[in-house]
Amino acid sequence: MEARSARRLHIPAIKFPSSEVTMLRELFALLTALLIASKILRSYRRNAHLPPGPKGLPLLGNLLDMPKKEVHVTFRDWARIYGKDLMRVQVPGETFYVISNKKVMVDLFEGRSATYSDKPRMTMAESTGFKNVTPLLPYNARLKTSRRFLKQCLSPAAVRSYHPYINNRAALLLEALHTDPDDYVRHYTRMAAHTALKITYGYEGVTEDRHLLEGAIETMEIFAKVVAPGGGWMVDALPILDRLPAWFPFAGFKRYQELAKPVVLETVCRPFEEVKKHLAQGTADGSFCSYLLQTEKIIPEVEDCIRWAASSIFLGQFDTTTATLSWFTHAMLTHPEVQQKAQAELDRVVGPDRLPGVEDRDSLPYVNAILKEIFRWQPILSMLPRTSNQDDEYTGYFIPKGTYMLANIWAVLHDPEVYPNPETFMPERHLESSTPDPLEVAFGFGRRVCPGMLVAQAQAFATMACVLAVFDLKAPKDEFGNEVVPVTKSVDSLINFPVPFKCMFIPRSDAALEIIQRSAEHARFIPDRLERWSD
Numbered sequence: 001m002e003a004r005s006a007r008r009l010h011i012p013a014i015k016f017p018s019s020e021v022t023m024l025r026e027l028f029a030l031l032t033a034l035l036i037a038s039k040i041l042r043s044y045r046r047n048a049h050l051p052p053g054p055k056g057l058p059l060l061g062n063l064l065d066m067p068k069k070e071v072h073v074t075f076r077d078w079a080r081i082y083g084k085d086l087m088r089v090q091v092p093g094e095t096f097y098v099i100s101n102k103k104v105m106v107d108l109f110e111g112r113s114a115t116y117s118d119k120p121r122m123t124m125a126e127s128t129g130f131k132n133v134t135p136l137l138p139y140n141a142r143l144k145t146s147r148r149f150l151k152q153c154l155s156p157a158a159v160r161s162y163h164p165y166i167n168n169r170a171a172l173l174l175e176a177l178h179t180d181p182d183d184y185v186r187h188y189t190r191m192a193a194h195t196a197l198k199i200t201y202g203y204e205g206v207t208e209d210r211h212l213l214e215g216a217i218e219t220m221e222i223f224a225k226v227v228a229p230g231g232g233w234m235v236d237a238l239p240i241l242d243r244l245p246a247w248f249p250f251a252g253f254k255r256y257q258e259l260a261k262p263v264v265l266e267t268v269c270r271p272f273e274e275v276k277k278h279l280a281q282g283t284a285d286g287s288f289c290s291y292l293l294q295t296e297k298i299i300p301e302v303e304d305c306i307r308w309a310a311s312s313i314f315l316g317q318f319d320t321t322t323a324t325l326s327w328f329t330h331a332m333l334t335h336p337e338v339q340q341k342a343q344a345e346l347d348r349v350v351g352p353d354r355l356p357g358v359e360d361r362d363s364l365p366y367v368n369a370i371l372k373e374i375f376r377w378q379p380i381l382s383m384l385p386r387t388s389n390q391d392d393e394y395t396g397y398f399i400p401k402g403t404y405m406l407a408n409i410w411a412v413l414h415d416p417e418v419y420p421n422p423e424t425f426m427p428e429r430h431l432e433s434s435t436p437d438p439l440e441v442a443f444g445f446g447r448r449v450c451p452g453m454l455v456a457q458a459q460a461f462a463t464m465a466c467v468l469a470v471f472d473l474k475a476p477k478d479e480f481g482n483e484v485v486p487v488t489k490s491v492d493s494l495i496n497f498p499v500p501f502k503c504m505f506i507p508r509s510d511a512a513l514e515i516i517q518r519s520a521e522h523a524r525f526i527p528d529r530l531e532r533w534s535d
């Protein structure tokens, strides 16, 4: 830099005769005019080729039209007017390109994945300790390493080896649902948490460590709060605010970060350190962490990557599984005819002497159709955020570098042209081979597709099949003897949960009660080692 300015200082001034000066001036003016004209033309061309969207107000854009809740529904309605492929929505400080068409999601997120695998920055979540969790990582080397690690423990072969463990946890869940039905949501969470912690850390007693379990559940709650779209964190719109001290008036978000961050860090670091301790003592059981710590070349960056990729397993698993099973419970209460059909299939295929398991999935097409319909009817995440990392053009529309893309997967899964009467829960639609598989959409796309999708489906399937095999799910009655059927309504959160409701889990017969007790006892006695890591 210094050398360059020194050289510039020593360039002798060139002297031109006056006519040449005039000519040069004219040439310069002409070039400048051409440059400005080409800029105007380019900007006009770009503007002319921006996707359409609802007309907004100067400065405020579409802010005043944005709903407080269920933004995906409004975006679907707007997309019907302005275009399912790409629609432009503007609010102060951000422009969203909303996609409501599966083909476009596949074209961009899979076909052009090198351009569309980045994530928008979430300052609030980063400063609360989640900077390095996989779902928030930008598309960089760390993300690629994290995903390579996750692939090793969530691959088809690895997940197949977890099936016995998943079946056992389902058996223990049935016992908990029988003895304490009021707390069924908590039982779902605990089952998912046990599975996630076992896969991730695996050491003796990890799933019984109440402190860790509660910490992990709390961490998940914090995560949902700080990444919630429209979570109302001003700091996400104005990252500079993050520099304010916690004592500053109106800096409540800084005080929240100060309280939440230690919980997050302890939950992420403590079990990891425990695995290292067990490895050093030669007592570590097989797990994601112990396997990678032994097989990878461990330098501080790699160790840190394993630590945070591990946390992504439990962050990915708890709430998503709980929400899926809560909607399943809701659907069974509100659709007794579906419940009966599934039970008839289970009685015919599995019979009364054993519980169904993950391995029965192919022979239970109706239960499998229920699983698909749950993921279609109530997708757990309704919109997937990405950003583009270079200028691009799609079907003639200009997509500038850094554009905030939102894939409205809820709209795709509720498209009446693909799924007639989309609001109706109707598993039968998936018995037709022509119905597009919702599982290809509900878990995302391309290089950011959910790495836990096989575990998620295996656990959801085993649980649904086991619950239906032994229980009749019924709505409780009010004081007048009327059934209190739950309303179909979501709570306002990142993960799509139903509004809480009560459910009775009534054993279908004495034989069903006996199998609940026998299976739970059996599950308690067999070692809870994961085969994948035990060889």
Ligand code: HEM
Pocket: 134, 135, 136, 137, 147, 154, 312, 313, 314, 315, 316, 317, 320, 321, 324, 380, 381, 384, 385, 442, 443, 444, 445, 446, 447, 448, 449, 450, 451, 452, 453, 455, 456, 457
């Ligand atoms: C009920 C189940 C689940 C659903 C519906 C679900 C859905 C999703 C979706 C839609 C994404 C974003 C994909 C994209 O942007 O294209 C995602 C990301 C992710 N999921 Fe899941 N998921 C579930 C369960 C799980 C489980 C069980 C795990 C771990 C074992 C997991 C781990 C992750 C991780 C680590 C990411 C971030 C990936 C990345 O950003 O590269 N998920 N999930």
